[in-house]
Amino acid sequence: MERVIKLIKNRSDIGAGTRGSDLGIDAVEIAAINQNSDYFNQFEFDDVKTHNESIYNKDHNSFAKRIEHVLEQCTRVSYSVKKNLEANYFPIVLSGDHSSALGTISGIKAAHPERTLGVIWIDAHADLHSPYTSPSGNIHGMPLSAVIADDNLDCQINQVAQETQKHWEGMKNVGYPGAKVLPENLVYFGVRDTEEAEDKQIEKLKIKNYQVAEVRYRGLKKCVSEALSKLSHCDSLYISFDVDSMDCDMISYGTGTPVPKGFDQYEIIAIINQIIETKKVVCIEFVEINPLLDTKGNKMAETAFEVLEAITSTLILPIE
Numbered sequence: 001m002e003r004v005i006k007l008i009k010n011r012s013d014i015g016a017g018t019r020g021s022d023l024g025i026d027a028v029e030i031a032a033i034n035q036n037s038d039y040f041n042q043f044e045f046d047d048v049k050t051h052n053e054s055i056y057n058k059d060h061n062s063f064a065k066r067i068e069h070v071l072e073q074c075t076r077v078s079y080s081v082k083k084n085l086e087a088n089y090f091p092i093v094l095s096g097d098h099s100s101a102l103g104t105i106s107g108i109k110a111a112h113p114e115r116t117l118g119v120i121w122i123d124a125h126a127d128l129h130s131p132y133t134s135p136s137g138n139i140h141g142m143p144l145s146a147v148i149a150d151d152n153l154d155c156q157i158n159q160v161a162q163e164t165q166k167h168w169e170g171m172k173n174v175g176y177p178g179a180k181v182l183p184e185n186l187v188y189f190g191v192r193d194t195e196e197a198e199d200k201q202i203e204k205l206k207i208k209n210y211q212v213a214e215v216r217y218r219g220l221k222k223c224v225s226e227a228l229s230k231l232s233h234c235d236s237l238y239i240s241f242d243v244d245s246m247d248c249d250m251i252s253y254g255t256g257t258p259v260p261k262g263f264d265q266y267e268i269i270a271i272i273n274q275i276i277e278t279k280k281v282v283c284i285e286f287v288e289i290n291p292l293l294d295t296k297g298n299k300m301a302e303t304a305f306e307v308l309e310a311i312t313s314t315l316i317l318p319i320e
Contacts, residue, residue, distance in 0.1 A: 005315060006089035007045035008080050014052060015070045015099025015139040016288075018256045022052050022096045024289030027301035028308065034298075039309060043092075046084065048076050063158040064131040067167040070139045071174070074103035078175035081107025081283065090315060092308070093285040097256065098127060101240050102143040104285050106175030108238055112282075113176060118185045118234030119147070120227065120275055122268065123242040124259035126191050126198040126209075131168050132156040133197040140256070140288075144186065146171045149179040150205070155197035183207055185234055187227045189215070189271060190245040193259045212263055220267060224274045237280045239272055242288045243304050254300030255288045265303050269310045276314045284311070 013022040032039045051069045064070075077093070081104050084091045093104050108117060121127070121144065130145040131137070133155045145152065149172045160168070172178065183205035191209045194202070202209065208230065210223045231237065243251075246265060248258035263271075275281060289304050 003088060003090045003316070005043045005312065006084045006091050007040070007043050008048060008077070008084065008091050008093045009045055010048040010050070010073070010077050010093060010095040010100050012048070012050045012052060012073045012100060013096035014066045014073065016097035016256050017136055017138040017140075018290065018293070020290040020292030021256055021288055022050070023291050024096055024301065025094045027289055027291040027298055028094065028305050031298055031302040031305040034302075035305070037305075037309065039305070039312075046080050048080050063134060063137045063160050064139055064142070064164050064168060065137045067131070067139060067164055067171070070099050071167050071170050074099065074106065074171065074174050077103025078107040078110060082110040082175065085111035085282065091283045092312075092315075093283065095285060095287045097140040098123070098240070098242055098287045099139040099143050100287060101127075101285060102146045102171060102174060104240075104283060105147050105180050105238060108236065108283055109180040110175040112236060115235035116185065116233065117181050118187070118231035118237045119181050120187050120189065120237060120239045121191075122189045122240065122245045122271065123191055124193050124244040124262060125242070125257065126188065126194045126202060128152070128198040128201050129195070131160045131164055132158050134158065135195060146174075147180050148183050148186070150183070150201070152197055152201045155200055157197070185231060187230060189227075190263055192261065193257070212261060215263075215267070220270055221274065224271055228275065228278060234280065236282045237275060237278065239275055239281060239284045241268065241272065241284065241286050241307070243286070243300055244288055246303065251303050252294050252296050252300035254294030254296070255290050256293070265307055268307050272307070272311045273314045276311065284315075
């Protein structure tokens, strides 16, 4: 018996520093239409309510911009993921900015609190900041800090207001109280643009980062196998794919924080498919497609759809 895929569409970009990733899902759907694909007619979907108009509100939480609304959005995403997992769907979450991953991971943990969850984070960025360390205050750089419930106070540079602290504590407890993932159960692929506070956190917590050069030198299959061996004790796996993990010069600048010297789409497909083949993956998320920044038409969305379509055929999992 097969598990059925459910698309969860979360058109929120309030955790980002640049507008436009809220349009990423529609851009991917347009890419599918232009390729004469009926992909988006094949699966049921949930539309998550958004609060994107909050981008225009005067912001009082400068070290965690719009945090009260990001908390609200992550709570909505968490509920949708939890509900669909409990109904035995396989959620593919299509989101705007990467702050959504906190909601997704929280929903997975809430649905299966007894299971050990492993996270494979395919991204150019570590997303390990907290309001206490963030140089920008953009919450799409903070989801993993909330997921592992570690503020990295050793690297504190910001004096955070009490109201912001309250909302941040709420974020660390979305869906499931406290840490959802242990640092040793987190693996990076492609991270290459970090700040000092994140570098120190990665070193302290011994988080493995398979950089692009290492993957190409040692071999993709070998590196993924090694990562899966490290996570072999985990009951479930979640894959988070930020399109800025791909090379912006080779693919497109259609993402909020493009970084050169990344993967190509074929490497991304190979990484994700090898992980899926473990039969432990319970959810995959695509984030940060921004058509407003794309200088090549709709190239980033077209490439993201190429990845999405390529991995979907590998995604039919047996009911557990």
